[in-house]
Amino acid sequence: MxxxxxxxxxxxxxxxFRKQVREFCDKEIYPIADEIDKGSYPRDLLRKIGQAGFMGVHHDKDYGGTAKGLSYEIIVAEEISAANGGLDMARMASTTLFGMPLKVFGTDExxxxxxxxxxxxxxxxxxGITEPEVGSDTAGMKTRAEKDGDEWVLNGEKRFITNGSQADYMCAFAITDxxxxxxxxxxxxxVPTDADGFSVVKDHDLLGMKSARVSWLKLEDVRLGSEMLLGEEVQGFRILMDELDSERTAIAAEAIGYGRTPYEVAVKYSNERQQFGRAIRAFEGVSFKIADMAMKLEAARALTLTAARMYDKGMKITKQASIAKLYATEAAISITNDALQVLGGMGYTTDYPVERFLRDARLMTIGGGTAEILRFLIQREVYKEML
Ligand SMILES: Cc1cc2nc3c(=O)[nH]c(=O)nc-3n(C[C@H](O)[C@H](O)[C@H](O)COP(=O)(O)OP(=O)(O)OC[C@H]3O[C@@H](n4cnc5c(N)ncnc54)[C@H](O)[C@@H]3O)c2cc1C
Incomplete structure (x- = not known):
């Protein structure tokens, strides 16, 4: 920037702080950024990220965090995503998607x-929100939790769960009434994933995000003590809505990372590649794509930071988080696509990382609320505000 x-x-x-995260990425992630996608789940690397303090910037000091806030989490999300998208998806699913409901609604214990x-x-x-029959319509949830004496008994299926097969704990949503x-x-x-009745149906085979694992899970008579309820009984939908605001802001930052590296590659390549006796940047068909990429990255960063700053001030950010995520994720798809075009045939090879970012970026208008659902949320907030 x-x-x-x-x-x-x-x-x-x-x-x-951004410099520190970038130094960490330069040393630990960039040298193996392509290989991570081909290997086993990057648990050791996630441990290193935790040891470096990049799992807890938005968590309280009492629990090992640094209590800096969401404006720092979006720095981590952008920087790690600029190196490898699936790695940050795994990190963020752990510390933000699982972590934020605990931070906001969990007991000290x-x-x-x-x-x-x-x-x-x-x-x-x-x-664990999504189910085979329940995607955008989270209110249609089928997973049930029934009381049996002092215990809860959970039954249902959860699909597309990032880290599902690798996780130690799941924050699972279920209907209790x-x-x-x-x-x-x-x-x-x-839900501890070593509980009796918890099983992995399969890991989904994905277009991108190869370094993460995204799983289909089954809960069959999983028995939990009453201390495993998060927040109050029937408070689940509120917990879910609160979590989605921080998740969407952090996903927007990841999308900036996915766009940034292909943009940088395209700028350099278009300056070096010669055709018709000149660098291809001399052709507007190429250089105007670079202009659009620069504009979209700067706009996405400003929108995402606005949402994060508002969250850190305790403000309601449903509209801002939705706008940031929608804009940044659509920008990431168009930037990675344009960058690949600028590289021509080389962009379609794995010699450059652009194809990897294009595949990773394609997820972004689906996970954490589709583009269609975000447009619905934004217009609803606009009409609430204006009328
Ligand atoms: C790689 C990956 C990782 C994921 N990680 C997680 C995770 O960690 N935890 C988790 O709980 N979930 C996770 N998800 C699930 C993700 O959040 C859902 O895929 C997403 O919410 C959409 O649900 P769906 O796939 O069932 O699509 P559907 O809801 O079936 O939607 C299909 C299409 O219909 C459109 N549509 C639906 N309703 C409307 C409407 N009212 N108006 C206009 N259009 C509409 C959608 O926008 C979409 O284009 C992940 C998904 C993927 C692919």
Whole structure:
């Protein structure tokens, strides 16, 4: 990012922190960025990320975090995603998707036991919302949790769960009161994945995000003590909505990372590649693509930082997080696609990482709320505000 822009948008401390994350990525991730996608689940690397303090910037000091806030989490998300998308998806699913519901709604005991090891990178978390029959319409959830004495008994299936087969704990949403609308009868639970009745149906074979694992899970008579309820009974939908605001902001930052590296590659390549006796950047068909990429990256960064700053001030960010995620994710898809075009045939090879980022970026308008659902949310907030 240009220095003048950097110092306008970010504090000195944030700029210094970004340098630290970038140094870590230069040393630990970039040298193996392509290989991570071909290997086993990067648990050791996630542990290193935790040890470096990059799992806990938005978590409280009592649980191993540094309590800096979401504006720091979006720096980590962008920097690691600029190196390898699936790696950050795994990191973020653990510390933000699993971590934020615990941070906001967990008891001290739950945070000590289940959040602190995730912040250290020693344990892995995941979030279980989506089901085979339930995607965008989360209120249609089928997974049930029934009381049996002091225990809860969970039954259902969760699909497309990032880290699912690798996680130690899942924050799972289930219906506890089927007699009311599911929004009013949903609760959240911490499910240890070694519990009897928890099983992995399969890991999905994905277009991109090869370094992460995304799984189909089954809960069959999983028995949990009452201390595994997160927040209050039937508070689940509120927990879910709160989590989605931070998740969408962090996903927007990841999308900036996916766009940034292909953009940088395309700038360099278009300056070096000669055709018709000149560098291809001399052709507007190429250089105007670079202009569009630069514009989209800067706009996405400003929108994402706005949402993060508002969240850190305790403001409601449903509209801002949706706008940031929608804009940044559509930008990431168009930037990676244009960058591949600028590289011509070389872009379609694995000699350059652009094809990997294009495959990773394609997920971004689906996971964490599709582009269609985000447009629905944004217009709903606009009409609420204006009329
Ligand atoms: C790689 C990956 C990782 C994921 N990780 C997780 C995770 O960790 N935890 C988790 O719980 N989930 C996860 N998900 C699930 C993800 O959040 C869902 O895929 C997403 O919410 C969409 O649900 P769906 O796939 O069932 O699509 P559907 O809801 O079936 O939608 C299909 C299409 O219909 C459109 N549509 C649906 N309803 C409307 C409407 N009202 N208006 C307009 N269009 C509509 C959608 O926009 C979409 O284009 C992941 C998914 C993927 C692919």
């Amino acid at each position: 240009a220095d003048y822009l950097s110092s306008v948008l970010w504090t000195e401390e944030e700029i210094e 739950q945070k000590k036991k289940y959040l602190a090891p995730v912040v250290k990178g020693e344990k892995i978390g995941c979030i 089927p007699s009311v609308k599911s929004k009013d009868g949903m609760s959240a639970f911490i």
